[in-house]
Structure formats: structure tokens, C-alpha cells
Amino acid sequence: MGSEDKIVDVNFESLLRIFTVPEAPDSTLGNIEQKLSQNLNAFLREHIVAEEKPLSEIEKDFSNAAIPEQPTLVSEHTQHLLDTVVSHSVHTSAPSFIGHMTSALPYFLMPLSKIMIALNQNLVKIETSKAFTPLERQVLGMLHRLIYSQNTHFYQQWMHSAQHSLGAFCSGGTIANITALWVARNNALKADGNFQGVEKEGLFNAMMHYGYKGMAILVSERGHYSLKKAADVLGIGQKNLIAIKTDQHNRICPLALDAKIQQLKTQNIKPFAIIGVAGTTETGNIDPLDKIAEIAKREQCHFHVDAAWGGATLMSNQHRHLLKGIELADSVTIDAHKQLYIPMGAGMVLFKDPTAMHSIEHHAEYILRKGSKDLGSHTLEGSRSGMAMLVYSSLHIISRPGYELLINESIRKTHYFAELIKNQDDFELISEPELCLLTYRYIPKDTQQALRLASQDELKILHQYLNELTQFIQKSQRENGRSFVSRTRLTPEQWQRMETIVLRVVLANPLTTVDILHSIIEEQRRIAQTSPFVLSKIHQLTQRILQKNEGK
């Protein structure tokens, strides 16, 4: 019996062994760990079941709400995990899984993660994190400098100052966005005369004091759904998250933004935050940040940039100009678990002004005492892990020029893919790539012709059928298990803003080759042609339209 078979019967002595006796290298768990270290992709290819099992089937393995009354041997449980969890997980690092922002990870992060977890620091306070606290502050400083390029003196003065904060590390972009808007709200409704500030008195008193009838956040209609959550949580209300229309490139229209602000003001609604998107989640486009900055400055609004995904582009000297104006933002969200290639759970929000976060500062008796450098006094979260160490290590090992290469290569590949799609006579590129994201769909060649000739009614029906087809292609491809693209619903200008379901591709994985891109297109064409009903409906309507319009 191996050392892994530790809790055979439950007594305290046998229980202590799980804290003191490590898994043997030749144990089931030790073996798996080794295989995974030697070749992660091979391990996942071997263990993840290719063909999709319906969720209702998978759920059967997870249906018992009773906490077990009998311990399970580590070896037995490990086998169970392989069979039920690993086998039906998603191979997010596969080069052919290009549907989401989760990519392959550098190998060195696996052992480093283990060190991070073994150290089990809690970054809420120095007492449980020590060197991790200045480390995290340095990482925030590095990202701050990447955005705002302040001088050395600035960082010497503020990076480790107990009374200041350049930002907050958090579990992800959603918490980062909420934190930015929380700061913005509290600064907009700060203490004034007898009024003690929204943080103390609450939103109702604050608005009574300032005489506002409402508070508004403005963002393009392509803003991330987390902003709706933020508007809800912060008591602003989702209706007061105002969607501004975008141009044909999915970028906010500054004129429309300006007009909306003036209109809100006549209604006595205070626009307190404007959000620029630097890499929309659905189309990958970047708002004209400098123009938004100008409006925000004039209107004395907080200007936040949601660069959760696109922010990593600042690493590329070649492409960082695409985010021109980001340095004018009061705050910026960046997710390191997207294109900085860090495991899930590494979001950040940076603030231009080291005093901005004062409005959300908090203290307690036993920790976060005033004057302490405890990170927890400026974070929405409390206890937090040492994820910042993984960012720290990656920034050192990969370095800025390394990240630049990864970013440049991703963008280059995406432009290649865009050309590839344009060169197919049965595919349509829906949104051009700015970064490494694009959307497209499959349309049979003759249907493309029919679309140009169709009446308004026919167009709508055909469009509806094409949506069904796109959905079918995406689902089938996922179920086949060889490759994965995602889908979303857009309202493209070129299709009269009709709701259009599109295939969505993010080319962040450095292991994705152009051969894979070709084969994904091939597979989609093949799936489309074997679609049981939709394609024939499309075909019939196409023929009808073409015949009717023959000779035109």
C-alpha cells in the first residue's frame, strides 16, 4: 500500500498524515502530476474525451448533495477526478480552441503556481504576506507605468507609500471595473459641508445633498456586461448605464456621447463616469480614447478605460498606438489572465492619481490599521492569494520585448485569418480585426448573391435562416471536440443592424498555426454542408430569389 493510501479509517493520527506525509512520486497523484509536467498537451489530449457528453449526463456524476461519511483514498479519488472531471473539462490551451480569451500558459507557471499555493500567503495584510505586499505593489507600479509612463521619481514616491495606492489587484476584470466605478462614484459624491460623503451616508442622502435626480455611467453599446452588474451593485441602476451608439467599426460615436451628456444634464442627472472600451469583448475594437478623454475632462467626469483584454497590447511598441489616449484615463482595467498569459484569477485596476482610492479606503482594528501598508485597505476583496507573484515572474521571464512578440504575432495571424476568410467565396467577414479578434460567418456563395437581390421581407427570412445555420455550425464544431470557436449576436451596420449571429475567434494562443486556421474553416464548411434542415431552407429561398430576379 502506497503512502497515498492515508486515511483508511478516520482517526486523528491517520488524519495528521495528510498534513505531514507527501504524496509519493509513484502514487497515482504523483504520476499524474509528473505526466502533466512532462507534456501538458499530451496529458490533456489523452484524458479529455473528444466527443461531447451532454451536460445532463455529466451532471449525474455530480448529483449527490451529501458530504461523504466515508473518506476516499487519494489514489481512488484521483482516478475519479480523471474519469469525471478532467475527462469532461475544456481543453482551453489547445491550439485549435480559438473561441475564448483563455490561452495556453507558459510551462514555468505550473511549478510556480504550486509554490504560490504552498506558500498560501494572504495578501489582505502584511502579517500574512510580508514580501508579497511590496511585490504586488511593484506589479501594480509596473502596469501603471506601462499605461501612464510617469517618471522614476513618481514611482519612488508613491509605489510603496502607505497612504497611497496605484491600483488594486483583484480576481478579475469585473471586480476591477466595479472598483473603478466605486471610486468614481465616491469621488463624485464626496463629503461637502455637513454632508459626510456617500461612503458614510449612502446614495440617497448623497443625491439629496447634491440635488441630483440620478447618476449616470456612459459607455458604448459594446460595453462589457460586467458594467451592468456594477451599475446594479453600486446602486446606480442598470437604466442609468447609458449605451451610446457605435459606428460601423463598433467604436463609440463621440458626438452621440456628447449629445447624451447634455441631455442628461438638462434632466438633472449627473454623468459621473464615462467608459472607453479598449478591445470590445465581442468584436475586439477600440474606442477613440483621446476623444472621450476630452469630453470627460470638460464635463469633469471620471474617465475609465476597460482594457481588460486589450490592455496587454501596450506591451507592443508596434501596436500600442492603437490605444492612444489611454494615458488620459483616470483608471484602467487590465486582466493578466487574458493576454498576459497568467492563470485564471488575475485582474487589476490602475489609477492615474495615487490619491484617487482614498474615497474607498477602510480600516479595522486588528488589521489594516491606519498607516499600515496592508493592501486590504484599498481592495474590494478581503483575503486574497498571491497571484501577483505569477505576474511578477512572467514580466521578468518573458520581459516586455517577449510580450511584444506574442502580441505582434497574434495580431499578424489574425490579419492573415481575416484575409483567408475574405478569400473564401462562401464565408463573410463581419468585423475586421483591430487586435487579435474577428467575427465572421458562413454564407453559401449563391446566397450571397441572393442577399443582394432580396426584398426586405426575404432578407429578414434569409438572415434568420443564416443565424440558425451559424448556430448549428458553432454547436456541432464544439460537439465534435476537435476545435472550438465561440459565437455571439451582433447588429452590423452592413446588414441594416439586423441581429446577426456570428462566429467569433480570438487568436491569443501562440501555438495556433495557420494550418489550424485553414482546417477550422474547412471543418465549418463541411459541417454547414451536412446540416440537416437549415441549409436546404436557405437553398430553396436562395433559388426562389435568384429565379425571380433572373436577368436583373
Place this chain on the structure above:
Amino acid sequence: MGSEDKIVDVNFESLLRIFTVPEAPDSTLGNIEQKLSQNLNAFLREHIVAEEKPLSEIEKDFSNAAIPEQPTLVSEHTQHLLDTVVSHSVHTSAPSFIGHMTSALPYFLMPLSKIMIALNQNLVKIETSKAFTPLERQVLGMLHRLIYSQNTHFYQQWMHSAQHSLGAFCSGGTIANITALWVARNNALKADGNFQGVEKEGLFNAMMHYGYKGMAILVSERGHYSLKKAADVLGIGQKNLIAIKTDQHNRICPLALDAKIQQLKTQNIKPFAIIGVAGTTETGNIDPLDKIAEIAKREQCHFHVDAAWGGATLMSNQHRHLLKGIELADSVTIDAHKQLYIPMGAGMVLFKDPTAMHSIEHHAEYILRKGSKDLGSHTLEGSRSGMAMLVYSSLHIISRPGYELLINESIRKTHYFAELIKNQDDFELISEPELCLLTYRYIPKDTQQALRLASQDELKILHQYLNELTQFIQKSQRENGRSFVSRTRLTPEQWQRMETIVLRVVLANPLTTVDILHSIIEEQRRIAQTSPFVLSKIHQLTQRILQKNEGK
């Protein structure tokens, strides 16, 4: 040159290797990982510098805000991590570090964490998490059942229902508490007639509609500081988080709670949530949950229990009666990274009613579509890691009776420690343990006598000196680096509610022996006796008081 020396110069081919070529087992990183796997405690003992380096010194290693322009070899960076980060981290798993709620971890969690990180699932949606989604739902179901003990049919019906949710997994107790109060606020200000609900219209309109002048959350004065943050974020205002006084056992006084509610109502302030604390952070006491439940029910308030730390006690059939009434709560916070022995970053909030979270549900086009089982539609966070897997595995491998042993042993040891302190003639137990937390302080024997004889003014001064001494003891012990207890500031009934700095101990680590407890007391006594100034001030005043009162 080993395979670890991958990025020598930055070109795309060498960069690709970090994604494709694993660290060699004989590389620096490979070696560390192995040592850490073989004997974590020895590794940490060897690498963490015992004597404390001042933070200002540590900061020097983390002072450069520039992202490196040159890549660093993995081996070189690993050595750098050992020298600057690991060496000055906190040995949270040391059996003599009994100051915080972070404990040693079972060994099997280290390799499992690596698997979890290598899989890099994103639990916001099924498309990037597949089996992890039902797994997380099962874990939530298990904790729900641990609290609410519903029958099998209940869990069959709701655990995997797309339209329902038994709770949310989150990064920690703070987000869990915010989530609970967010739900409570939205349910209290729900849609009604023309009013579309606070989530859509915001707090100002909501209160205008319902005619409230304020919204209040009530909790004992021992409530966790995260609740202040919640009151701020949610727009309620920190002033409207009402602190109710506690009895001599740090438990909320139900009469005072009731009186406060009636008073708020006459002011037209809506008490929408009452919070019971099941394990206060500073003293470890449990509120009379059943009595709070009764009041909450009568007043139609949401009843939330913050059992972030104490909730694990439900695993113990012997001790779960201490949390009597928790099953009446509308929601409960439990942190798995506290006494469920999971690495940092595993909080949960459970809701009794599977429809409670409807009030914070949200959807988007490309994910969280209506009817999907995507977990992200009911979480404050967006992208999240697969931490639930670690809870799942621990629940299976340790099992409920295993956890019961750990809990029982912790409580038994804490009662032993309380007796030990009481038996010293120069220590004073400040708060009796209910679970595995207690507070105490060092007071020289003759000073104890002097305290009984002192005038009010003398008492105050002596108390002040003792606070200085306690602080000195705690700091010195931490700086010595052999052991660690924390400190906090209480207002104990037995000391006329004067501010009293106390030593605080949490005995969660199963490896902490009674010998260690004895030696910690010894070390504290030794430190006290070598304190340069404070002890002599105490001694002088003590003598003066004793002489003045001689013969009394």
C-alpha cells in the same frame, strides 16, 4: 545548458519554447518543486529567513517600476524568487504560527492545485468549464445541505436547475457577504407597480418609490469590517450599518437589536438585513442565531449569517449545536480557505431559497444566455478559476467525519490553552474560547493585584501601559520569527469597556502541539521581562499603588 534556459534572446521561436518545453526535473525550478513536494515544512524552514527584515529593506528589492527590457532565464529568476520573495514570506503553515486563520494544507492539495491551474478553466460559463460547472454546483449543494439539511428531493430539483441557484462560489468571505447583502437589498426594493426594481432604477428611485428615508443593516459591534465595505459599495452608507452592543461574551444583545429596529422604523428607515455572526473574527464568539432569526422573521428582514470562519464547525456533530439557528438564515457565508483547509481564494455564500438570487441575475449576448447553466449569471465576479475542485476533493478525501476530528481537536486544544493561561499567575484570559479562538494578555502577578486596588485614574494609566506591553510582546515575538500570535483591540466588559490590546490565537493548524503552546507562553513571558521601558513603568506604578493600599 538545461532546458530551463529558454529565452536567451527574444525571438518568436525561443518564446514558443516556454509554451511547449517543460522545465526539466533537474532544473532549478524542477528541483525546488521536488523539494517542496517532499517536505514542504522543511523547505519553508530552510528558505524563510527567521529574523524579520524591516519592510523598508524588503521594499528595496521591489522598487523598479519598469517592466524588464531583457528576459531572465527561468533558473536565474527562480533563484531570485527564493532570495527575495520566498525568504521573506510568512510561514503560514508553521505549527507555531497561530495568529491567523490560515493553516497548514493537506499535501494532496498541492498536486491537485497544479492540475487545477494547468486545466485553467473559467467557471463563468460552461463553454470554458464544462464538468467544473456541475462540480461547483454540487459543492454549493453540499454546503447548502450541511447548513439547511433539506431532503434529497430538494437537491434533485434545484442543485442543477438552470433557473435557480443555491449560492455562489467567490474569492472570499468579503465578496460572499457583499453578494448576500446585494441580494437582500434588491429583494427589499424589488419591482412594484410602475417601479422596475432597484437593480434597474437605482437606489434613489427605489427609496423614493418605497418612501424610505434610509436603509439599514444591523449587526453586532463585533461584525467583520467587510460589512462596512458592503454598506459603502451597495450605496447604503457606513452610518447605516448599525452596530448593536454585545454582552460580556461578545454576543449581540437581542433586546438592544429589537429596540434599535423599532427606533429606526419610527425614523422611516428600513432595516432590510440583520446579520448574525457565527465566529467573530476577533473573539470567536457566536451570536444567538435563533433569537435573531425570530426578530428577522417578524420584521421581514433578510437574515444573513457571517460564518466565514465558524461555518466549518457544522462538520462536527459534537459541536454543530453551537451554531443552532443557522438553518433559519436566508443566507450564510462560509470560507473554505479557513477551517476547511483549502488554499486562499475559496469563499461561498449559500441561500436557503433557490429563487433568492433571481434579484441579481444578469445575462449577456455571447455568454450567460437565458436558460443556460452558466454560473456567471449569479456571481458578482466574472471570470473565475476552478477552486471548487479543491473543495470537492477535500470533502471526498477527508470526508465529514475527518473534518469533525479536525474541528473537535482544534476546539479541545483551545480549551486546553485557555486552562493553561488561567493557570499562569502572570497571564490573563480575556475572552473564553467557544470555538478555536481565544484572546489573552500578559500582566505581572503583582500588577494584577494593583489593578484591583487602583483608583480610576491609576487604572487608566496602568491599562495604557499594559497595552503598550502587549503590543511590544506581539511585535517582538513576530520579529524573532519562531512563532506568531496576532493582536487586536477589544473593549472587555470585565475592564469597564476600556480599550484593551490583547493577544489573539487561532488554533486551526492540526500540527500545533501542546508543547508549542507551552513554549509560546514561555517566550511571551521572556519577551515581557526583557522589555526595555514599559515593564519598569508598570512596575513603578504597581509598587506605588500597592504601597498606598498596603494593609487594606
